Amino acid sequence: EVQLVESGGGLVQPGGSLRLSCAVSGFTFSSFWMSWVRQAPGKGLEWVANINRDGSEKYYVDSVKGRFTISRDNPRNSLYLQMNSLRAEDTAVYYCVRELVVGPAEYFHHWGQGTLVTVSS
């Protein structure tokens, strides 16, 4: 069974940092692109970042470029999101997602249950 379990969320002050982790099991982690997708309270979904199978390619939504860094540790079956210079608008549930790649397209197939990040003073 595919499982993705996020951790590391919490309350942080504006300008602070947080590192999210996602532990995966039930599949060969190194074979899949992975993403972080977030959802602000009561709002819709927003893709944040993704990373290719070996970690050599990383992409970000414009609003987090230069502040967030996605990474992975394939031997440890883990995905990470380092978040620096956090802002109130980064407050959201952050989901770890295994992608489904079909030809040139990518979709969000398996989702963790999410971890809440609250940026507030």
Add this chain to the structure above:
Amino acid sequence: EIVLTQSPGTLSLSPGERATLSCRASQSLSSSYLAWYQQKPGQAPRLLIYGASSRATGIPDRFSGSGSGTDFTLTISRLEPEDFAMYYCQLYERSLPFTFGPGTKVDIK
């Protein structure tokens, strides 16, 4: 930038009825790289449809997707009680690369 619009914002129906949800792109898409997700309160989203019309693994056949260009549709042929939820469409374009629509809520009439 391509913007996705979903309509209606809320769809009020009874179990057993047919639901038709619309997702419209602000520009014609060169390919049908569109997906639909279902999200229930307090839960993570679930992939229903990808490539505009392909059902994801384990998705009941009462869910179907169609469309191309700028207009895409998710149809639920007969609503079951567990289908009352929020539905999002999502576009993949290599240059973007991911865009979500604002969602349609299907609730019980």
